Amino acid sequence: MKEEELPEGFSQRPRTGGPERVNPRAAGVLRRNSIESWTKPAPTLYPHQWSWDSAFIALGLAHVDNQRATSELETLFANQWATGKVPHIVFNPEAPPRSYFPDAERWNSSEISEDAPANSHTSGLCQPPVHALAVRRIWETARGRDEQHVARARRFLGDNYPRLYAWHRYLASARDPEGSGLVTIYHPWESGTDNSPRWDAALEAVRVGDLPPYTRYDLQHVTDPSHRPTNEEYDRYLWLLEHLKRARYDEAAIYEEHPFLVKDVLFSAILVAANQALLEIAEVVGAPEEDRTLIEAWIERGRAGLDGRWDPDLGLCLDYDVLAGRPLRVRTIAGFAPLIAGGLSNERLDALLVTLDSPAFAGHEGLHRPLPPSTSPEEPGFHPRSYWRGPVWPVANWLLWWSLIRAGKPDRAGQMRQETLGQLGEGGFAEYFEPFTGEPLGSTEQSWTAAVALDMLAVNTDGSA
Ligand code: 2M8
Numbered sequence: 001m002k003e004e005e006l007p008e009g010f011s012q013r014p015r016t017g018g019p020e021r022v023n024p025r026a027a028g029v030l031r032r033n034s035i036e037s038w039t040k041p042a043p044t045l046y047p048h049q050w051s052w053d054s055a056f057i058a059l060g061l062a063h064v065d066n067q068r069a070t071s072e073l074e075t076l077f078a079n080q081w082a083t084g085k086v087p088h089i090v091f092n093p094e095a096p097p098r099s100y101f102p103d104a105e106r107w108n109s110s111e112i113s114e115d116a117p118a119n120s121h122t123s124g125l126c127q128p129p130v131h132a133l134a135v136r137r138i139w140e141t142a143r144g145r146d147e148q149h150v151a152r153a154r155r156f157l158g159d160n161y162p163r164l165y166a167w168h169r170y171l172a173s174a175r176d177p178e179g180s181g182l183v184t185i186y187h188p189w190e191s192g193t194d195n196s197p198r199w200d201a202a203l204e205a206v207r208v209g210d211l212p213p214y215t216r217y218d219l220q221h222v223t224d225p226s227h228r229p230t231n232e233e234y235d236r237y238l239w240l241l242e243h244l245k246r247a248r249y250d251e252a253a254i255y256e257e258h259p260f261l262v263k264d265v266l267f268s269a270i271l272v273a274a275n276q277a278l279l280e281i282a283e284v285v286g287a288p289e290e291d292r293t294l295i296e297a298w299i300e301r302g303r304a305g306l307d308g309r310w311d312p313d314l315g316l317c318l319d320y321d322v323l324a325g326r327p328l329r330v331r332t333i334a335g336f337a338p339l340i341a342g343g344l345s346n347e348r349l350d351a352l353l354v355t356l357d358s359p360a361f362a363g364h365e366g367l368h369r370p371l372p373p374s375t376s377p378e379e380p381g382f383h384p385r386s387y388w389r390g391p392v393w394p395v396a397n398w399l400l401w402w403s404l405i406r407a408g409k410p411d412r413a414g415q416m417r418q419e420t421l422g423q424l425g426e427g428g429f430a431e432y433f434e435p436f437t438g439e440p441l442g443s444t445e446q447s448w449t450a451a452v453a454l455d456m457l458a459v460n461t462d463g464s465a
Pocket of ligand 1: 041046050051052053088189191192193194218
């Protein structure tokens with residue numbers, strides 16, 4: 001059942017009462033953060049284009065302004081590296097000076113690597129591949145509309161299929177030389193869950209050397225610095241960046257000497273889900289049969305890889321430290337990776353649902369709403385106000401909501417949606433929320449929060465758009 005029809009464009013009639021209230025306000029956040037063809041993740045904290053933020057933004061925009069959704073992704077993909085990598089940040093030359101660090105100069109990717117785009121500045125990392133999910137949403141929302149809309153969307157799919165394919169091929173090869181089905185990340189920033197305790201043990205092993213001096217600018221944009229990663233964490237983040245530069249961003253060289261190589265289960269699961277979307281896109285554009293065979297193989301390998309990282313005692317999937325040769329035993333929302341990858345046995349699905357609603361997550365006593373904290377409150381590394389160490393992230397709720405629909409659990413998905421929208425109705429489109437009080441934290445007008453609200457409002461209970 002559709003909650004409501006979204007009017008064309010951004011100008012929407014304000015409504016009152018209930019979670020539906022978030023709809024026109026959500027579109028307003030995206031409009032205000034919009035810069036020509038793309039959208040800043042937040043008004044001041046993040047003044048550049050971020051990869052997976054843009055994918056979520058396009059997913060939300062697909063319901064409001066399909067053409068603007070396509071330009072969001074086109075702008076990002078125009079900065080794809082020759083290797084197929086989609087960079088985690090595309091730097092905005094118009095951003096105010098000293099507004100974000102590390103900046104384009106610190107990354108210096110176009111000078112250092114021939115694979116980097118020559119005429120723009122990007123970071124040397126990547127982020128989870130949500131993009132194919134957004135492209136599929138653009139197709140779904142265009143279908144059934146006038147011929148012009150459909151033709152434009154079909155063209156967009158045709159133009160971007162090769163880019164998506166190259167992106168996924170890069171992840172399945174350069175980032176998985178072992179053929180394990182799991183993606184190796186080089187930096188916690190690649191996971192998108194930057195300071196999650198998932199990375200504590202692997203980061204602790206990184207010895208910071210002679211680090212060129214730097215000034216953090218992120219702390220100017222939040223009310224309390226303790227919400228953001230610590231200075232010790234930042235030193236390590238910056239030290240890893242120096243390593244990547246020394247390896248000239250060359251994948252084989254990085255794999256040889258980098259001090260942080262971790263198989264990220266959440267990233268890997270998103271790749272599986274994105275490969276399923278890519279298969280559908282391949283069908284629409286009539287891609288060669290061999291592409292489809294390869295994509296199917298990636299899906300199968302990804303699911304098998306995740307299966308191998310299942311921890312039956314925790315009822316969760318665990319990341320794996322390649323250098324230390326051991327799993328990273330921390331309970332975070334990343335552990336629900338198999339739900340996102342899909343294709344589960346009933347037994348595995350039930351085990352995940354039990355964990356989700358247990359006191360370790362959404363069933364924890366005293367939570368403001370039954371929404372899963374990013375890190376389990378039962379973990380020693382949990383912190384209710386610090387970034388990815390405990391707060392509730394609406395974008396993570398979206399991933400679970402969408403996965404629950406796909407897993408055939410519409411009631412549980414409906415509850416996740418209701419609580420998420422309720423939280424936003426109460427606290428606005430914050431970046432993240434304190435799990436026990438519901439206090440909005442981080443940036444106030446966070447684009448992807450608004451975008452996932454738009455998607456949650458527009459999508460039918462069976463997941464169709
Ligand atoms: C956060 O990450 C950036 C670094 O990439 C930062 O902390 O400065 C994360 O939440 C990440 O997942 C997100 O893409 C980015 C922009 O919203 O912010």
